[in-house]
Amino acid sequence: MDSTIVLCDEKTVDQTDQVEILEAAGATLETLDKKTEAAVEAAVSGADGIIVDAATPVTRRVIERTDTLEVVGRAGIGVDNIDVEAAVNNDITVVNVPDYSLEEVSTHAFALLLACNRGISQYDRAVKSGTWDWKAGRPLHRLSSGTLGLVGFGGIARRLAAKLRTFGVDVIATDPYVDASTMRDYGVGKVSFDELLERVEYLSIHVPLYDETRHMFSVDEFERLPESAIVINTSRGPVIDEPALVAALESSEIARAGLDVLESEPPAPDNPLLERDDVVVTPHTAWYSRASRRDLSEGVARAVAAVLRGDPNHSVVDPETPWI
CATH class of the missing domain: 3.40.50.720 (NAD(P)-binding Rossmann-like Domain)
Known part of the structure; x- marks a missing residue:
């Protein structure tokens, strides 16, 4: 399986374990440093997936301008930066890591x-x-x-x-x-x-x-x-x-x-x-420990890889039950 995954999350982008998991699933990885709507829109053009942090906007415009995106991986728990409803309506799966921290x-x-x-x-x-x-x-x-x-x-x-x-x-x-x-x-x-x-x-x-x-x-x-x-x-x-x-x-x-x-x-x-x-x-650091950072990078990579393989995944975000 050949696919392209865009990484836009400074917490996980340098994690070897994440890279290994995604490459084993047949993914080629690209890194995006800019976290603007325009940059994300350009980056997902032709991509199969994107992994983002809380500061990366995956808006309705981004979602509706791509015809290749299959999965959005949120490296974290909250998905307020992602238009989940628009994603679901466009057959794009949103996954997160609800238990990592x-x-x-x-x-x-x-x-x-x-x-x-x-x-x-x-x-x-x-x-x-x-x-x-x-x-x-x-x-x-x-x-x-x-x-x-x-x-x-x-x-x-x-x-x-x-x-x-x-x-x-x-x-x-x-x-x-x-x-x-x-x-x-x-x-x-x-x-x-x-x-x-x-x-x-x-x-x-x-x-x-x-x-x-x-x-x-x-x-x-x-x-x-x-x-x-x-x-x-x-x-x-x-x-x-x-x-x-x-x-x-x-x-x-x-x-x-x-x-x-x-x-x-x-x-x-x-x-x-x-x-x-x-x-x-404190500077939005409640999530952090060395162990949680490892769990995060592995968890989001496994969730994204599972979607690309067509496997059921427990980390799929359900827009009907937002209080998680």
């Missing part, structure tokens, strides 16, 4: 929660500026005295729930695609979105980005959280309305935020979130 992202979300709960960023900045004072991070609250709400209950949220149980934290969750009995298996209570906002001290977001979830958290949602609330986001930046988050922090409507994702990445130097002691920001 469950351990890493759940651990990172937990780390952000702990950092915010214990005021780590505030203490660190105070000490480095010459202030040695236990009061620099107050007020702090006992972790196990609060309830954590999970928005979305896919694989990452389930791993996080398991880790939180060992710390004695009560966990509830909202997810329209997961039933209450499944949540009970993880010791988690299913509630509505409105009830979750009323009950939690800690909030961890685990939903994909699409029309329904864009700015899912804005002025009203922050107002309904308690003043002691900590908000953690390791999903997608635009799920949170950043000006509303800044306003909620400034007015003490919530206490702290831990963010691995932002609306614009990298952020503008004047983004007010970067100047706040009550916000911990």
Whole structure:
């Protein structure tokens, strides 16, 4: 089988294992460095597949301008940069790697929660500026005295729930695609979105980005959280309305935020979130470990190769069940 696969993902493009898997499937590999719609459109002309990261747009225009593309491989979990509906309508299969970093992202979300709960960023900045004072991070609250709400209950949220149980934290969750009995298996209570906002001290977001979830958290949602609330986001930046988050922090409507994702990445130097002691920001790195990077490169390569061979594949993205 002779096919051409375009690689446009800096996390996996230099991975020998990925190259070996695709070449064994009879693929010739081409690398694309530019991540513009025009560049992607030109690159897929005559190609059978493309592997992309979150910053590479595979739009309706790209999809409808090619008559050779069979598969789009998303080197990651979220597919908000891919017009999945247009792909399905044009008989193009979209695959991702839904389980490659469950351990890493759940651990990172937990780390952000702990950092915010214990005021780590505030203490660190105070000490480095010459202030040695236990009061620099107050007020702090006992972790196990609060309830954590999970928005979305896919694989990452389930791993996080398991880790939180060992710390004695009560966990509830909202997810329209997961039933209450499944949540009970993880010791988690299913509630509505409105009830979750009323009950939690800690909030961890685990939903994909699409029309329904864009700015899912804005002025009203922050107002309904308690003043002691900590908000953690390791999903997608635009799920949170950043000006509303800044306003909620400034007015003490919530206490702290831990963010691995932002609306614009990298952020503008004047983004007010970067100047706040009550916000911990990491550079969209929750997915990363050496092991997860290897799993990612192998996983997306195997999924793409399977589609080219005509094999059934469990990593095919279903546009009807977007909360994964």
